[in-house]
Structures are given as C-alpha cells and as structure tokens.
Amino acid sequence: MSASNEPVILVVEDDPAVRNLVSTALDVHGYAHREAPTATAALMELTCASDISLVILDLGLPDRDGVEVIGALRGWSRTPVIVLSARQEDADKVAALDAGADDYLTKPFSVEELLARVRVALRRLAYDEPAPAAEVYRNGGLAIDFDSHVVTRDGAEVHLTPIEYKLLALLARNTGKVLTHNYILKEVWGQALASDLPSLRVFMATLRKKIEPDSATPCYLQTHVGIGYRMLRVE
16 A cells, blocks of 8 residues: 555556556546556566555566466465456456456456446455454345354345355455356365366355345356356445
C-alpha cells in the first residue's frame, strides 16, 4: 500500500492506446496507478516498490510472455493480478489462472466491467488479513466456522459431506478469485486427473443446492465454463 494506504495499481500493457484507456479510467475513478510497457519494467516496479496493491497485466508483452511474469511474481508475492488479454482460448485462460492470476478479462473489454473486477480484487485484499484462531467466514447469509467446520445459511446449519465442505472452504478462502478445475482437483482430491472432473461437477451441483437460496440462479458459486469456479462476494 502507499503511504496514505490508498491502493496503487500497476498497469502492464505495451499498446499505448489500451494503456491510456485503462489509466484514464483509473484516474477518473480516483485510483492511483503506475504504468509499465514491458515485462522487465513491470518486474522492476514489483520488485522495488512495496505499495502496489493490484496488477492489470497484458499477456502479449514484447520482451516476455505475461504468464511468465505471473509465475515470477508468485515466487515472492500474492499481489492480485487481473489479466487483460486478446487471447480468448480457454487454454490461455487456464494457463494464466494456473500460473496464479486472480481474474481474466478478454479484449475488447468493457471499462465498466474492468472497474468492477478491480473493485472485487481490492475488496478481496481486505478479507485476506490474518484471521483470529476461531476464524469465521461471512458472506451475505453464508457463514463458515473454519475451526468447527460448521456451515450455516441464514442462521440454519447446512449439512455437507467432507468433499463438499473442502470445496466450499477452498472457494471461500479465495473469494473473488477464479480457481481452475486442475487447481481445485489438486487441492481437494490431491491429484488433477481428467477422470475426476465429472465428480467435481457433481459435487459442485450438490453444494449449490445446499447453500444457494436458488440453485437455478446462483449468487455464491459462479461457473466459468471450461475453466473453473469462483466464490462471489455477496453484499
């Protein structure tokens, strides 16, 4: 964070027009920011500066692929990364998210959607503060007591299977972040086999029925088709 505790956003983009568009949008909405046109400049900023709260990153940089930048950053930092890229294939999105990106937005993009995702990423930072010993997660009407493994919705206890609880806890601890299928399978099943993907989908469906007020229009668990799932922050 900066000296005033205001978030500072690093915009990593080699296209001057896109860089100026993003920077102008951030200026208009009161966000402090810096710019980096290359991967080298970005990593220099991230290494030397201690006040950067969020990175908006293009993948197609002239000197190094953006996925490599994410991997390098994750070697020492958990600073949120929103990818802003013209690459629209699911494989590219999965590669970036698996490397440690928190979100992925494809070009051409809506400035309003980018700003919404910036707000989500910055809100998530507030929920990443160290928790007390008896940690309780609250999100809308959903509550998870991580100490006792008790889940409630609107005050009523929700009975989950061990796998359902692991899935919910993992997504809750990463609220606002898209988790890929492979990441979830490794964390919950201990391996990422393609044969386990149908099981993941079944467990997510049963979990939705138990925690969503209306499983047909979920407000907590968002599906990213072909990529993974995200726990949304409910105001």
